Amino acid sequence: MSDPIISPWRGLMILLALAHIVGTVGYISVMAMAPLIRVDLNLNATQVGSFMSAFYVALAISALPAGLWVDRIGVGRGLALSMGFMAMGALGFAIADGYLTAVLATFVMGVGYGLVNPATAKGVLDGFGPKERATAMGVKQMGVPIGGLLAAGVGAGTSYYSWRDAMIGAAVFTGLVGVAWWLRRGPKSEVISVGPMLLWTNFYADLRAILANANMRAVNFAGFNFNMSQQSISTYLTLFLRDVAGASQPVASLCLGGAQVASAVGRVLWALISDRRNSGRRKGVLILAMALGTGGCFLSITVGPGWSLPFLLALASLSGVTILAYAPMLHTICAEVVEPRLAGSAIGSNLLATSIGGTIGPLIFGVLIDWTGGYSVSWLMTGLVIFFGVFALAIGLREDQDSKSLS
Known part of the structure; x- marks a missing residue:
C-alpha cells in the first residue's frame, strides 16, 4: 500500500484523468454541437463527419512516434505539449470562418491528443506499483467518458451561449491543465541521452x-x-x-x-x-x-x-x-x-x-x-x-x- 501522504491516487491520478477529460471535451463538444455548427458554417453531413476523421488522421500520424517522444522529454513535458496543441485547436475552431479552418483546427486537436495515451500510460507505469497499475489504468481512462459527459452538457447548454464561446471555454480549461503539468514536469527522462x-x-x-x-x-x-x-x-x-x-x-x-x-x-x-x-x-x-x-x-x-x-x-x-x-x-x-x-x-x-x-x-x-x-x-x-x-x-x-x- 502506498504511503497515503504521497499517494499517487491523489495529485498524480487527478492530473492523469484531467488529461483525458480535457482531451475528450474538445472534440466531443464539436460533435455535441454539430447541428448548430452545421447550420452556422453551412456544412453537409459528410463535412461534419470529416471533423472526427481529421482528428483521427492526426491521431494516426502521431500514434507511433508519440511514445518515443514522451520517453525523451518525460511525462510532464509531454502532457504540457499535448495540452498546448489541443488548446490551440479548440481556440482555432472557435474562430473558424468556414469548413477548411474548422477541419484544420480538429486536426491540431488530434495531434495534441496523440500524446495523451502514451504519456498517461507512462505516468501510470512510473507512478504506481505493479499491484495497482491495472486499476490505475482503468481509473485514469474514466476521464474519457467524464469528458464526453461534460461535452454533452456543453451541447445541451447552447441556448445560453454560442458554440464559439463553448470552444473558447474548452481552450481555456485545456490550457490550465497544461500549465499544471508543466509545473509538475520534473526532470527529463533518462532516455533523453539515447x-x-x-x-x-x-x-x-x-x-x-x-x-x-x-x-x-x-x-x-x-x-x-x-x-x-x-x-x-x-x-x-x-x-x-x-x-x-x-x-x-x-x-x-x-x-x-x-x-x-x-x-x-x-x-x-x-x-x-x-x-x-x-x-x-x-x-x-x-x-x-x-x-x-x-x-x-x-x-x-x-x-x-x-x-x-x-x-x-x-x-x-x-x-x-x-x-x-x-x-x-x-x-x-x-x-x-x-x-x-x-x-x-x-x-x-x-x-x-x-x-x-x-x-x-x-x-x-x-x-x-x-x-x-x-x-x-x-x-x-x-x-x-x-x-x-x-x-x-x-x-x-x-x-x-x-x-x-x-x-
Missing part, C-alpha cells in the same frame, strides 16, 4: 515483432472495426436523434450524455466481470459486449419520430455501455498477449489501427447518409463492421499462455 538513430532502430525491431504476432493481428483488426463504429456513433448520434427521432438539441445532448455515463459504467463493468467472474480471461467478455452493441446498431434502424425519451436514452446507453466502452479491455488484451517488454509497442500499434478506423468510419457513415437520404444503411453498415471485428477475435485470438510467442 541517440535518435538507436531509438528508431529499437522501435522498428519491436514493431516487426508485433506485426509477426498472430494475436496482435486479430486484436488490431478488431480494434480497427470497433473504433470505426465507435467514432461514427459519437459523430452522428445527436444529428441522428434530431433528424430521425425529431429530438430537440437538449434531448439529443441528454442522450449523448447518457451514452457517456453508460460508457463509464461499461469500462469498469466488463473489467470486473473479466477479473472476478471469468478468471482474468478477456476474450469472451469483450465478444459479449460488442455483440450486444451490434444488436443496438440494428435496433437503431427502427427509430422514428414516435420514440419517447426513455427509449432513445436506453438505446444511446446501450451503445455507450458496449461500443463506447471497449477500449480498456482491448488495451488490456494487447498488453497480455505479448512479452512485457513489447507492451508499449503493442498498444502503439493498436492505437494506429484504431485511429485509422476512427478516421474513415465517420466519413463512410456520412457519405451513406448523403447518398441514401437516411440513416438506415449507415446503421446496418456499422453493425456489420462490429460483427466482423467480433468474428476476428473469436477465431484469431488465443488467450493461452503460449500465445505470447505465437507468430
Whole structure:
C-alpha cells in the first residue's frame, strides 16, 4: 500500500484523468454541437463527419512516434505539449470562418491528443506499483467518458451561449491543465541521452515483432472495426436523434450524455466481470459486449419520430455501455498477449489501427447518409463492421499462455 501522504491516487491520478477529460471535451463538444455548427458554417453531413476523421488522421500520424517522444522529454513535458496543441485547436475552431479552418483546427486537436495515451500510460507505469497499475489504468481512462459527459452538457447548454464561446471555454480549461503539468514536469527522462538513430532502430525491431504476432493481428483488426463504429456513433448520434427521432438539441445532448455515463459504467463493468467472474480471461467478455452493441446498431434502424425519451436514452446507453466502452479491455488484451517488454509497442500499434478506423468510419457513415437520404444503411453498415471485428477475435485470438510467442 502506498504511503497515503504521497499517494499517487491523489495529485498524480487527478492530473492523469484531467488529461483525458480535457482531451475528450474538445472534440466531443464539436460533435455535441454539430447541428448548430452545421447550420452556422453551412456544412453537409459528410463535412461534419470529416471533423472526427481529421482528428483521427492526426491521431494516426502521431500514434507511433508519440511514445518515443514522451520517453525523451518525460511525462510532464509531454502532457504540457499535448495540452498546448489541443488548446490551440479548440481556440482555432472557435474562430473558424468556414469548413477548411474548422477541419484544420480538429486536426491540431488530434495531434495534441496523440500524446495523451502514451504519456498517461507512462505516468501510470512510473507512478504506481505493479499491484495497482491495472486499476490505475482503468481509473485514469474514466476521464474519457467524464469528458464526453461534460461535452454533452456543453451541447445541451447552447441556448445560453454560442458554440464559439463553448470552444473558447474548452481552450481555456485545456490550457490550465497544461500549465499544471508543466509545473509538475520534473526532470527529463533518462532516455533523453539515447541517440535518435538507436531509438528508431529499437522501435522498428519491436514493431516487426508485433506485426509477426498472430494475436496482435486479430486484436488490431478488431480494434480497427470497433473504433470505426465507435467514432461514427459519437459523430452522428445527436444529428441522428434530431433528424430521425425529431429530438430537440437538449434531448439529443441528454442522450449523448447518457451514452457517456453508460460508457463509464461499461469500462469498469466488463473489467470486473473479466477479473472476478471469468478468471482474468478477456476474450469472451469483450465478444459479449460488442455483440450486444451490434444488436443496438440494428435496433437503431427502427427509430422514428414516435420514440419517447426513455427509449432513445436506453438505446444511446446501450451503445455507450458496449461500443463506447471497449477500449480498456482491448488495451488490456494487447498488453497480455505479448512479452512485457513489447507492451508499449503493442498498444502503439493498436492505437494506429484504431485511429485509422476512427478516421474513415465517420466519413463512410456520412457519405451513406448523403447518398441514401437516411440513416438506415449507415446503421446496418456499422453493425456489420462490429460483427466482423467480433468474428476476428473469436477465431484469431488465443488467450493461452503460449500465445505470447505465437507468430
